[in-house]
Amino acid sequence: MDFVLGGAAACGACLFTNPLEVVKTRMQLQGEMKSRGTYRVYYRNVFHAFYTIGKVDGLAGLQKGLVPGLFYQFFMNGVRLGSYAIIESAGYIHTNGRVSAVKTTLAGASAGVVGAIMGSPVYLVKTHLQSQSTSSIAVGHQHRHEGMIHALKAIYRQHGILGLWRGSSAAIPRVSIGSATQLSTFSSSKELVVDLKVFPQDSWLVPLSAGMISSVMVVLAMTPFDVVSTRLYNQPVDQMGKGQLYKGFSDCFSKTLKKEGLTGLYKGLGASYFRLGPHTILSLFFWDELRKLYQKLR
DSSP states (O other), X not given: OHHHHHHHHHHHXXXXXXXXXXXXXXXXXXXXXXXXXXXXXXXSSHHHHHHHHHHHTOGGGGGXXXXXXXXXXXXXXXXXXXXXXXXXXXXXXXXXXXXXXXXHHHHHHHHHHHHHHHHHHXXXXXXXXXXXXXXXXXXXOOOOOXXXXXXXXXXXXXXXXXXXXXXXXXXXHHHHHHHHHHHHHHHHHHHHHHHHTSSOTTOTHHHHHHHHHXXXXXXXXXXXXXHHHHHHHHSOBOTTSOBSSOSSHHHXXXXXXXXXOHHHHTTTHHHHHHHHHHHHHXXXXXXXXXXXXXXXXX
């Protein structure tokens, strides 16, 4: 049930934040491997990107990749949050009755690694679909899939079962660092809010406040890894399934840093917060409330 509750909470958040995921993906791919000022800027900021995609691709364009996005959230976050809930319930994240920063970080990172491996194939497809757009505003490589099932079949047919896990070398550090930051700061922030007695201990405002604090830290820690992950998943590949732009995580990281500077690794930061921020707040809030409801109904 811990896995189901974690997955359900993440899916609930995904319904609201998927358009922002589309915007974030496009902004992270814009100007890929090009120096500032040498490429056309289709998306000036998160609001302009939202408007442009809606105008050119239509409202449906803002929900591209929703189906694989929901599958990804259910399996990845179901495993991640479910694993963490089991670790937390067993008392492994506490030392002398208090939340341990070291233990929560290790538990969050471990849960993130498992979740990233589980969800990698649908994250690959989600990225491909969300980058697809009308040629007049296209950025990054265009894969031209017709949907999630078509994409999974096409990738498997061309590159075999291992092709479905292409890009996972970036997904593991991305999710493990994001998960460690998110869950450790969420647990610590919840404890802090309760200690300060700002709200009653059982109030829904406690997890909501903790989620808001956690969201800021997650975006700052995760964005460079998110940019690298998006680019590795979306890059074109040869007949052998090898990337034509990057050899792997470290190669993509170093090339982006060298060609585009530090700002290249933080491309789409605003979009990242508008997506990751609400998603972190909503998913952690839904997760905490669903767990409390389940405990009452048992």
